[in-house]
Amino acid sequence: MRYVRVEFAFPPSVRHPMHDFLDDGDGWRSDLLTWRRLPDETFVTLFRVVAPRERYLERLRAIDSIDRFETAPGDDAFYLKAYDRLGGPLETFLGAFVDTEFLSVPPIAFRAGGRLSFGVIGPPDQLRDVLSAVPDPIDVSVERIGSYGGGRRLAGADLTERQREALRAARRVGYYDVPRTGSVADVAEAIGCSPSTAGAHLRKGEAALVGAFLAG
Structure with a gap:
């Protein structure tokens, strides 16, 4: 599908x-x-x-x-x-x-x-x-x-919808590019929140993904 x-x-x-x-x-x-x-x-x-x-x-x-x-x-x-x-x-x-x-x-x-x-x-x-x-x-x-793979899980990790949204926005604005072309402020603007909140969503989402990868 x-x-x-x-x-x-x-x-x-x-x-x-x-x-x-x-x-x-x-x-x-x-x-x-x-x-x-x-x-x-x-x-x-x-x-x-x-x-x-x-x-x-x-x-x-x-x-x-x-x-x-x-x-x-x-x-x-x-x-x-x-x-x-x-x-x-x-x-x-x-x-x-x-x-x-x-x-x-x-x-x-x-x-x-x-x-x-x-x-x-x-x-x-x-x-x-x-x-x-x-x-x-x-x-x-x-x-x-x-x-379509079904479900709403990313790499076996349980993420909140807001964390998923922040991670997607980060990839879209270039935050994960090498070299990096986007900032936390760009992510914050994309998802409609403060930079500190965007940074928290990214850190928690990244920690969940890394934990799921290392546990796999």
């Missing part, structure tokens, strides 16, 4: 208000676990949210397109089921992947700075047509094309 991971950048003009909310805190994120479009064109969605619950829900209540929602607690996050009448570019974006052979590999990760990324399984030769249907001015970048 062929696997493609894609990242999208939504400018403020076409960004959902709750996506904008993630800019307010370091490390805040929401992961879309599953969604469905109902016959009345409402989208019902299930999210895992890492952000202050009451502040998040206060902002959510102010959005006219949200018909209703309910929540459930988690260990370090909370779960949100919402009914949203999206419309506009965001609905067009989701619609680009409807009626295709692509299967999304959850979660669809929403991050600060209007970033959204997810993986899909399907024929790479059809990817160009799908991505061409993504509306302007959403930017698209393909992060990886390869074989």
Whole structure:
């Protein structure tokens, strides 16, 4: 099976208000676990949210397109089921992947700075047509094309999603190039946090990978 991971950048003009909310805190994120479009064109969605619950829900209540929602607690996050009448570019974006052979590999990760990324399984030769249907001015970048191996583990190591994000960004900005062409500050800018936080994510992620390699 062929696997493609894609990242999208939504400018403020076409960004959902709750996506904008993630800019307010370091490390805040929401992961879309599953969604469905109902016959009345409402989208019902299930999210895992890492952000202050009451502040998040206060902002959510102010959005006219949200018909209703309910929540459930988690260990370090909370779960949100919402009914949203999206419309506009965001609905067009989701619609680009409807009626295709692509299967999304959850979660669809929403991050600060209007970033959204997810993986899909399907024929790479059809990817160009799908991505061409993504509306302007959403930017698209393909992060990886390869074989699907299943799971969400890296080299046998248990990493947090934030550590994985920092490691991927570090490779992308040249932090692991020889000679090094990117800095911790570049990683921090890429993932929307402070340099000290980015450095901590990198150190913990690297330690987990080295430990898993030496134990293997």
